[in-house]
Amino acid sequence: MSEVAATGISVLLVDDHPIVRQGYRRVLESQGDLHVVAEADNAADAYGAFKAHDPDVVVLDISMPGASGLEAIRNIRARSPRARILVFTMHNEAVLVKSAFAAGASGFVTKSSEPSAVVNAIRSVARGERAMSDDIAHVLAEDSLSPTGSVLDQLGEREIEILRQFAGGATTEEIAAQLNLSVKTVQNYHYLIKSKTGARTDAQLVRLAATCGLTRI
Amino acid sequence: MSEVAATGISVLLVDDHPIVRQGYRRVLESQGDLHVVAEADNAADAYGAFKAHDPDVVVLDISMPGASGLEAIRNIRARSPRARILVFTMHNEAVLVKSAFAAGASGFVTKSSEPSAVVNAIRSVARGERAMSDDIAHVLAEDSLSPTGSVLDQLGEREIEILRQFAGGATTEEIAAQLNLSVKTVQNYHYLIKSKTGARTDAQLVRLAATCGLTRI
DNA sequence: TGCAGCTCGGGCAAATTTCCCAAGCCGGAT
DNA sequence: ATCCGGCTTGGGAAATTTGCCCGAGCTGCA
Known part of the structure; x- marks a missing residue:
């Protein structure tokens, strides 16, 4: 953890849209303490990039919900249980959120969130905390949560x-x-x-x- | 046009996700000749922002495609036929692309495009040319070859x-x-x-x- | 023995679906 | 000009489904 404080937080960006990735990279880099050490443009490459760079946080931006994104989360967590994964998507359905956390995600923020909320979520996740944006918390609260597994x-x-x-x-x-x-x-x-x-x-x-x-x- | 060459290209960014907007802004600004003069986070505000800033190009990034986006295009074009609008979305369905051009868009690029392709599309559109990314051209080509009446x-x-x-x-x-x-x-x-x-x-x-x-x- | 969970259905108010209809608008044909 | 047809937008009313509560018969398991 002290190294995190010393070197900042290393981030792996996973998103299938190049320009979106580049945009996020710039936003994150401008924070000072966040460093994008690698990118991946699909779920399959995500684990390879994770292994190669051992980032503090994986930011998974899956526009298409469902198997591929959840699969990537499970993949990474199965082999590196210490991995911190922050899901970052525009979807806010309770099913998806629960599946993501069940698959091992540490956080879940939507794209409607303010940029500051997103970077703060990254910092929280890096500290080992759970993080989610307000709208997600609301969705989960509505949904009388039951400790479920794979739906x-x-x-x-x-x-x-x-x-x-x-x-x-x-x-x-x-x-x-x-x-x-x-x-x-x-x-x-x-x-x-x-x-x-x-x-x-x-x-x-x-x-x-x-x-x-x-x-x- | 000479003023464009002199002052660069002014851009209005329309996207409903704040952090996405901020990311694009940084990517575009880093080009030197592109300047984001205004942003809007919904179709309704887009025309107001257009009127207020008279940008060379409107970059419309609609995650929810369809009426609201198409509506915005028609809105702007109806009152300012000189407007140049570049649709920038993750969707690549032929129906959508054709609707967008029919509504008056000057270009259509997907988020899967390389950032360089996107900024080049902006420049093309600013010159009054039509622009579309390779995948969109491919989709339209396929579509034109299939006389099969889709449902x-x-x-x-x-x-x-x-x-x-x-x-x-x-x-x-x-x-x-x-x-x-x-x-x-x-x-x-x-x-x-x-x-x-x-x-x-x-x-x-x-x-x-x-x-x-x-x-x- | 008893609890827990699945399976199966009744009941009933509230919501939605199913159709049918009308009006405004626009583009094309006459 | 005029009419026709299609799109868009919604009202109305009957039929159906949903949401949620309930009980009852099974099974497995502690």
Whole structure:
């Protein structure tokens, strides 16, 4: 930690947009204590860059939520549990946030945050603290958080089956007929799945199912 | 034009993310000939800022594409036909690109472009030329070769925008707020889109949007 | 034995969806 | 000029679904 104080905080920037990366780099470098020691433009390269530079903080800016970003987090954390990862994205869905923290992220800030909030989050994460922007805290607070794992782990077999069929495009009646259940039961499952996963929309449910490999599109 | 050569190119930055704006500003300013004279964080403010500063180029970085962005373009162009607008977004769907040019944009570059390509695009646009990044040209080329009527061809601009947001996971209220429509109108669009496309389920709608490249999962 | 969690469904108010309709606007055809 | 058709915007009302509460029958497990 003393070396951090002496040399500042080294940062690995992961973002798939070059100019966005360059912009962030300049913003961070202008802070004085933050130094971007490496960049990566995709989740796959992120771990290699992490290994090579051992940064204090990884700033992961994933415009496309879901598997690739979460995968990168898990990848890095699995092999370097000390890694500090700050997710930085424009998305603010509870599902995503919870998945990110579950995957091992140390912080989560949205792009709507003030630049000062972002750099402060980086400093917090570097100190080993958890950090999140106000809007994220609000989203999580709304969402009566349950200590969950990989989203699908919270679901029972029946729930998963119904989610699969639903995401595949089946109507409630079709699912009920297919599984020999009453429509009411399927509706209840539908609701239950949404509340368990934190999805507030059918569309979010489909995306969730897709990123979990439950259905392909 | 000679004044452009003498004083450089003045730029109005429009983006809803503060830190992104700050990043771009630094990147552009570092070029020497590009000067960010104003910023706006939403489509509504864009025209006011344009009027107040009369920039050579407007760089519109809309994370949420569609009506609000297209609207801003039309707004500015309607009252200042000389305006040069460069759309700068992470989206690369042919529908969006064509709509943007139809609305009066002078250029379209994606965030996957190299920073040098972006600043060159700004310079081209300032000279009154049309500009687009390589990937956009590629997308448009592909699109022009496919006479296949995509499902999207049946949909109007508003419908496409609402479909995109819906498939992205937004609720009806969020879409209504975002586009400044009544919830009722969004509901009607929702229904209309379903009947036009033949989708009987929200999930089918999401899959449709995904296969049309309207949203990625 | 008893608790916990899954599965299955009823009930009911609140919300949404489903259609149908109308009006304004604009572009193109007559 | 005029009309037609399509887009956009929303109201209305019936039908359906959702949100959330509930109980009951299973199972496994402590």
